[in-house]
Amino acid sequence: MTTARQDLDLCAALARQLRADSIRCSTAAGSGHPTSSLSAADLMAVLLARHLQYDWSNAANPANDHLIFSKGHASPLCYALFRAAGAITDAELMTYRKLGSRLEGHPTPVLPWVDVATGSLGQGLPIAVGEALAGKRLLGAPWHVWTLTGDSELAEGSIWEGLDHAGHERLANFTAIFDVNRLGQRGPTEYEWRVEVYAARVQAFGCEPIVIDGHDLAAIDDAFARARAADRPTVIVAKTIKGKGVSLVENKEGWHGKALDPQQAAAALEELHAEPSRTYPTLKPNVWHPRATDPHRKPAWKTYAEPLATRKAYGEALEALGAARPDVVVLDGEVSNSTHAEDFKKTAPDRFFEMYIAEQQMVATAVGMQVVGFVPFASTFAAFMSRAYDFIRMAAISRANLRLCGSHAGVSIGEDGPSQMALEDLAMMRAVHGSTVFYPCDANQTARLVGLMVELPGISYLRTTREKTPILYKDRLDDFRVGGSRLVRGGNRDDAVAVIAAGITVHEAIAAADELRNELRVRVLDAYCVKPIDTEAVLEALRATGGRLCVVEDHWAEGGLGDAVLAALSEGGVIHELRAYAHLAVRAMPASGKPAELLDAAGISAGHVARAVRTLAGERPVARRA
């Protein structure tokens, strides 16, 4: 295929403009990454002018291609592209990186043409894989997913998780563009311009490599055409020059993430023969709408009378959702027979995605799928959610609606030992912006919390337990809510002590209360919503007991339920009424043993709760480790 001369001339003019605008906006900002933008300007010019099928007047057009800047620091180029497409004005372009501007230092979905936030390298590509997977397997969509990837980020394992999945799922609608400009932030990359190394890896991971000179417009044009026509995922491995087009910075070290000063910028614009920026013609997609799905129905939650693990109830809730909600998708990290996410397959096998042991790719795929309208639930052992923490953090910046479930929380898992015990997940998930953190203690409650999660914006997290737990809730099952809690023992104005617990420790607290029944009035609060915690109920527990609280949790002492309770009391302005407080949490490294043995060894069993309560019932304030 040969490209007409005039088409290439247009691309060349556009590339000049993209370079000039990348320099102009970053120089105005006094910061940013112009040289990382310049290396990819030819690639993006050809993509925008001749291959990207995108309705710039309607970012919500379901037929639009998707473009993710995995190298988010090339935001000047990204915004220059938006300006060339007519999506933003020149005036807005010049607000880059200023307070109040939509044009942040790294792209975020504050801009309607940005699918997801990038800037933590190695994430855009995996998310693009998730979009492509949804496009192929769920939507049968005509659109193509393109992602511009830096060469520095090829050192991230997550890139290879992404390409592995793209290859394994044979995602022909996926194209990554490796901008191999040889220079990272602090110097040469691991493999510099050895594009053959990347090509061999791409091939070995099941994708088709297309190696080109990333400044040869005809070669680029040809590569994009081949990529769109290929029957498997493609990776355009483009050898490029950082700072290309501006001799001051071209292929020079020491120019990463540095704006040109105004004088340098003026010289650069002259060297580029920059003309006033204008809007370029682009390609609209053909009209396409996803096929209408079945209407939503009310999920038929099971109700339970016999002990069941909350992880099993999670699976069965997904099963109910599968039948009722055609937009729900479920992903799992090769442990679906443990998290019980596999139950979803009973009602919606086509919407279950096996992500194998690749937690980063699992979360990335979920993020990508919610971009194109799905409602993802992703699960693994709660301990292994820590593997994807950077992806979860970034998902919050992406304003993603994401539902995560971590099973096998705490020492109560027993024999498998500490590597499998999540003891930091509450801390981790509380510190995610806008998150909701649930920790159910019985099967009926679990089902209803899953029901809440379906509708929740932002990132929600459900912590489930390995062991069977008794059924506590047989009525008022519609009462569970975000920011809620439930009284399971006591509730009088003259309770002696209140125990605040969640999940497995609710049962320990109940056993303690029952043991003390003839001795003390013990209130037990099931704080199933750890964030936002039920401040009202915590305050009420404080007042009813004259300020005697015990928090017991199967989690490290830091960042979990205890911290949440104290924060609630302080926010409520009544923390000075907390006269006696005990915080039972895991404080020593656990080992293996039976669940009951480990709960006891960690000091969070019923016996320990009872002892703490007895102490708290005395007059004097107690120290924390009661």
Next chain:
Amino acid sequence: MTTARQDLDLCAALARQLRADSIRCSTAAGSGHPTSSLSAADLMAVLLARHLQYDWSNAANPANDHLIFSKGHASPLCYALFRAAGAITDAELMTYRKLGSRLEGHPTPVLPWVDVATGSLGQGLPIAVGEALAGKRLLGAPWHVWTLTGDSELAEGSIWEGLDHAGHERLANFTAIFDVNRLGQRGPTEYEWRVEVYAARVQAFGCEPIVIDGHDLAAIDDAFARARAADRPTVIVAKTIKGKGVSLVENKEGWHGKALDPQQAAAALEELHAEPSRTYPTLKPNVWHPRATDPHRKPAWKTYAEPLATRKAYGEALEALGAARPDVVVLDGEVSNSTHAEDFKKTAPDRFFEMYIAEQQMVATAVGMQVVGFVPFASTFAAFMSRAYDFIRMAAISRANLRLCGSHAGVSIGEDGPSQMALEDLAMMRAVHGSTVFYPCDANQTARLVGLMVELPGISYLRTTREKTPILYKDRLDDFRVGGSRLVRGGNRDDAVAVIAAGITVHEAIAAADELRNELRVRVLDAYCVKPIDTEAVLEALRATGGRLCVVEDHWAEGGLGDAVLAALSEGGVIHELRAYAHLAVRAMPASGKPAELLDAAGISAGHVARAVRTLAGERPVARRA
């Protein structure tokens, strides 16, 4: 090379014993992963009998080879190996997974022959790469590093980060053994027995693949010999059968992580022709000691009078350490000109390790290097430490001594935007067992905290700031300590309000105190040690002010300094004296802007502190968001 018949017979007998013991101990425990052990029994038998050079009477012998079970769930096989080597008795083997036993569900360094905890898949191999890197580049050691890797964990990107580094560094002393038994936890792996897929990937990542039948003893023997003799890293891709040797479970789904019941076990032992377990001869290493290093000297910390970013002070402290401490190594994730870890190269270029943008591999390498006696410091942007959270969590279980530094904390980084801002790192690092969390506010303090970190056991974390900050500390520079704090304003018994801050907000708090100078006596406490926090100083601040505290931090409201302060008050048994409290923290998603603008927009600038202090100085208790 052909192996003598009698040698292979010995290996076969040993393999039978390893299988029998794997079944015996897991059946006694009632849980565990016998089938995952059986697939690798032949591999490990040949390794133990004929290739592993290990002094089982002295795990601390520096000449010992290293063996890491990356597939930690094959712990029955690991412990059976120890029993065959005579390291543990048969009686101890039978304590597997019981409370109080050293033989936990997944191996931990509670056992002297275990280098690191495994059980979170995809971590053992990267850590083995770190050991090999230290062996080659730092020690010139004769030992070889072996790691047994499952095929399920090959889906983890971290495996490919590891092999990438092994290949790039040409670590001929490294051998991974891929136990390709085709079956994961819940069913077939992504590529089942397509060993050619793995071999191509290994090759593309710069390592030498050796594909064998993992049950052919002669082929195994030959492969290990080739691996040890190779001039580059090797990966033995062994096609194996899960449950091999026991027809009930051989190559069967549904047998992952499940012990045989006693009757099934008895039949299995009969099928295996199991004999009473015995100790086998093993190979000792030749005598070798690392060359003596220069004695430790007292580091010559710089002292500063002019404003300097704490990240720069970190770099210069490393520079001082490089000259004084021959055991210190520094690793960085391709941002050493931002974290300033690059300054270490000025004094110790051979002990600086560029890990490129592979944070998981960076932490894994650090963990591996501390196993063989080095004192690692590893750095990247604090936000990207979240990428390695699972590795940090596991490092705590490994009882690793690890020093981490995260730069560019909080909104105060300015224009780069939220993807680069760490706002959850304090929460994340507080919830690491036994961790120490430092957050300095000036350059002199930073140097001294780095000095403390060198000597600290466990995992310590230093949070540094992008922007220059004024020098606060010109004297008593030896006073900084774990669990310490410093008063920087006020300190009288009649202070009106105390502001507790750390890092960048110390300067905001000081500005507020100075602004209010003629109006109110404001105490400002620099809580540079966030964990363990200086409980005494917090209590003193409480008492001096009649219970009026303001906490201000450049971090999400959850899990950081605020939570730490409230936990300290509760632990001190005096939280009821907290009559008026304000917690200024980041509560809305930040964007781009100048540092001062963003501090103000987040409500944590001097102006906001001053307003909160004024409110707190009033009589009535205030709500949290003062």
